[in-house]
Amino acid sequence: MKPIHKGLLVSLVLAAAGVTVWSAAAATRTDTPEAPPAQETPAPGSAQPASPRELELENAGEPVPVANSAVDERARVKDLLARAGRESDALDDGDAEPAMVPSDLVVSVSESPAGKTLKVQRSGHLLAVVGAGERRVALHEITLAVGSASASELTWETTSPRSLETLRGKLSVGADGKVAVTSVVAPASRVTDTRHSHNCVGHGDGAGGFVVVCTVDAPAAGTSLDGDKPQDGVWSLAGERTLLRFDLPMTGDGASARVLGYEKGGQGVIVRIEASRVPGEEEAVLAIGADSRPQPEPIRPRCCFCRIPRGDIIDF
């Protein structure tokens, strides 16, 4: 019999440890290996987990443990397992603590003969109000007619254009005009993509679909690939930098996709934002991918769907 194949042995040993790395990475990692892991805050009181990259480096850099005993190796792998398991738990989507309603979020209702008008304000943020057949997106504030006798429950979201941190909650307007605002769960980031000159963060919309918010360090344009209305689910604020929000509601099986395109430094970049669910799957999955190619000519800035009001543009 040939001698033990030491290189393979090491590979397999590391692979056995690597399963934990992969598990953690699969639950949290970004679409690209070079992109940083999703920014998350560990649960209070939990140990600071090692990041998948740290674990990988640790694995790759350690001396070859050919002389260690099986017991030592067992302990080492178990330690890796435990650390990755803690991380996996901490980053599990949907387990985040309920966030507080931000103190600068102002919700008010005014009445007129035409009915009630809801106003949601948070300066310097991208706002969204969804529900009762409406889907409104704007900077700083949103006004929305809610009818004369509505007790509708709506979902509000605010996104910081700088950090892309999103907070979400519910609000309801009673027949007496009183408004109740609650914070539900801060949506955990499911997918991030930070390649090239864009930064996209996607998360569940709480109703089976997804919301993706992107900033692009270049003029950019986005479009829906669904149906025959390219502006559906696309909002952008174009300029030298571009802020975009893509909504991908999923009401059943099927696919929904948005595309973001821009050019910078002679490279054309296409970002694809895709949600899909097929029969037999409990929930939809979100994927964000990007690809680039040298382009022969520069882009002339154009905004396809500048549906975010341009007044009082914020710096982001």
Add this chain to the structure above:
Amino acid sequence: MRSPRLLAALALGAMCFPATASALSLPAEPPPPHRGGALHLDRKNLVAYVADADNAALHRVDLISGDVTSAPLDCAPQEVVAVSDTQLAVSLRACGKVAFVSVAGIGEPIVIGSVDVPAEPWGLAATGSGAVLVTSAWGRTLTSIDASTMTATFALDLPREPRGVTLSPDSRRAFVTHAVGDAVSIVDLAPDAGGEKPAVRSVHALKGQHRNKVDRAAGAGTLHTTASLSYTAVWNERGTRLFVPHLLVQNGQDTTHFIAGGYGGVSVQEDTGVATVAVIAGATEEPLAPPGDSTAHASLARIHSDFRGTPAIAPAGSPARQARAAAVVGDSLLVASFGTGELVELDARSLDPAMSVKRRFAVGDGPSGVDVDPTTQIAVVWSQLAHDVSVVNLGSGTVEKIPVSTDPLSGAMALGRRLFHAEGDHRTSRDGRACASCHPEGRADGLVWRLGSGARKTLFLAGRLEHGPYGWNGEHPALEDNISETISRLGGMGLSKDELSALALYVKTGLEAPSDTTVPASAQAMVQRGKTVFESDQVGCVWCHKLDQEASDRSLHDVGSRSKDEERASFRTPPLRFVSGAGPYFHDGRYATLEDVLDQNLDRMGNTTSLSADDRTALLAFLRSL
């Protein structure tokens, strides 16, 4: 004896598997196989079994010790699949058999029997209940074999050039891929209606529905209308999505477009073929793509200037070319890229995973089989041209290689084979396409291209190049000259003299011609009658199609086939050997079938209009036997 440390590591791997399964949301029922192609991984013992076509052997590769033991096979194998823990099935492409191999114990595998099947058995799938399905590439069939008795239970006709086969998780349907065309064949193995035989359906799912929408939105001037090179299909872990890697093709009138003034005044030619992956919903058999009309989204996310209507350059897509095998682990689709010597990791959550490349692992040349072990998170790859097994650690990204066998080919032949399959080599084409991109296994992709001299169909090469001259107009006495002219037409920078000689040697003598054109006994009388018609003075086919020279006199003839944009009217008599697999017909592919050729012949090539119906049928049968 194995290393106790490794056993400990594997035990820990097994311990952690439940956590892994939870993290990846594995279904409660057993997942479908993770593997594909010429390698099967015994996950329990970490032993790889590889089908080595060059050495006509099945190798047992112990991943722990690196030991290799081999069992000789009757001829070159193609794929291997596990029938049970102790038995494998191997498709023997070169001799029309499926061999059954005992792998009990740690000794060398032992061939325990074989079953004859139609010509060129290729893809394999095992049902789990003791049946093995095998595709026959040249024989165009799907055969079911009872592994316990080693007898064929049924055979179904399939469309042209079938390759891979995979079963749905409930084993009620088989999905067959094809090297030619944009369809996946779906075989209902257990029809609901009692007593009905299994039936074959074609689903045109490889039409780039999503990719074309993305390109249109980006303002690219591409429209990929058809497909080829679909070698394999693999399910995701839940068994809900079927991934089918293939080549998405833009051919015909708009094969190329040029970006005026691009890149310092050098015109840029758009890629005409992009490697892509169709995602098919298992329940509905529909490809995943956003609904609606793609024309509504044209250029709305464009990445280019609209100066003079210049189109953008579409993103290239996956580097995985000639994807011979694939496997899935978690959210990763691993594709063996035969043409680039890589294992390419794609995002399995995407609508077109080919556009979401995660990582690329350099493995040996010509990867043709991959299997994964979710527990230890390794992918194991067999590389036919390098004759080694690569163990890819998906956690760390490291790749370890185990030499398995040696290359029996001569240096020139081996070089020619590498050149024929090498993708991304700009010496052979401007866009890096390999010879094998259009000539899979030396056959034809069934497509018609516009490459500077009018429409030209892809030629069937294997077994048809013994005699010159070469070229549509017989302009090249030497094959090397014809290859050189083709490379020039494709925009390649050119090969050295030695490389040209090696490539010519391989395409002339190294490509595997269809191994078996034996006429079934039931058809022999009809074929013989057709031969009599073919050779008769009244019909006169044989005047130009000399049967002793691949059915061609290699001379130029004007048979009135010139198109209005053609410069020349005379074309070299095409060889008729293997003509049944060489369609479409005529230099510009104007006729889809041999029936069309006869219907439209108008006595330009032999006097066929006066044939009786029976003689016509017999002539067609004879042509298909060549």
